[in-house]
Amino acid sequence: MKQITATGTTMDEAIESALKQLQTSKDQVDVHVIDEGKKGFLGFGSKPAIVQVSIRKNPVQDAESFIQDVAAQMGAPVTIKTDVKDRDIMMDLESDKVAMLIGKRGQTLNSLQYLAQLVINRESNQFYTVMIDAEGYRGRRRETLESLAERLADKAIRTGKDVRIEPMPSYERKIIHSVLQNNREVETYSDGKEPRRFVVIRPSR
Structure with missing residues (x-):
């Protein structure tokens, strides 16, 4: 400082x-x-x-610097566009090696997002929610999850058995719950402990 x-x-x-x-x-x-x-x-x-x-320290700039440092060490230099609305912070990453920053099923991106949120909130007197995207990945991932939810709900109805989905972050679990909330033939709930918490789709009884 x-x-x-x-x-x-x-x-x-x-x-x-x-x-x-x-x-x-x-x-x-x-x-x-x-x-x-x-x-x-x-x-x-x-x-x-x-x-x-x-x-005065700027937590958003601290988070941007953190992400840039990590990306550089990964060999994937990044440009960050940040949008702040009240307590919601959206960061969009651009890189020639964006796939490295996203990782398998977004795991690397999710880790960067989690760490960036820690950096931003460690010395702040109010809590900020951070969302990190990389060249439209989140939108594509949402479409994939919506399709997955519908497909696995059909499986649960057809077999009459609970269907457990692989562990995923809370905001991705919310997508599953949201897609199926009006489907009267199934119900959903989350189980397990972070970071291995997962969604279960259960046929309605």
């Missing part, structure tokens, strides 16, 4: 001096007042104001 101590005849002047040296704006810093200073009388007995100004 960049930090500087500055002085001025007033607190505002001291803060302004610090902002110029840090090349930033007031909304990007935290200010700690060391001494409010004293005007004195006719120039006698005056004391300068002293402030300590620190650039």
Whole structure:
């Protein structure tokens, strides 16, 4: 964290001096007042104001830097486009080696997403939800899961037996539940413990 101590005849002047040296704006810093200073009388007995100004950490930038470092170590340099809406953060990765970043069934992408969320929330006083996509993978994966849900629901109905789906992250399990929530012939529930939690499709009884 960049930090500087500055002085001025007033607190505002001291803060302004610090902002110029840090090349930033007031909304990007935290200010700690060391001494409010004293005007004195006719120039006698005056004391300068002293402030300590620190650039506020940007958790989103920290997460972007983390992902870029990991991707570089994997040999898949990446460009990141980030969109923040309230407490939802969407990151889209672009790379010439995007398949490496996605991994088998999105496992590498899911791991990056989990770690990025840890980085963003480790020093934040509010919780942010992070979603990481890579060149449209999430949309394609959703279509695959929707088709899988319908196919396995038919299997459960046909055989009269529970069908257990492979472990997947919570947001992918939600897709399965959502697709089948209006199907009166089956019911769904999640079982197991993270990170091996899975969905079970059960014929309605």
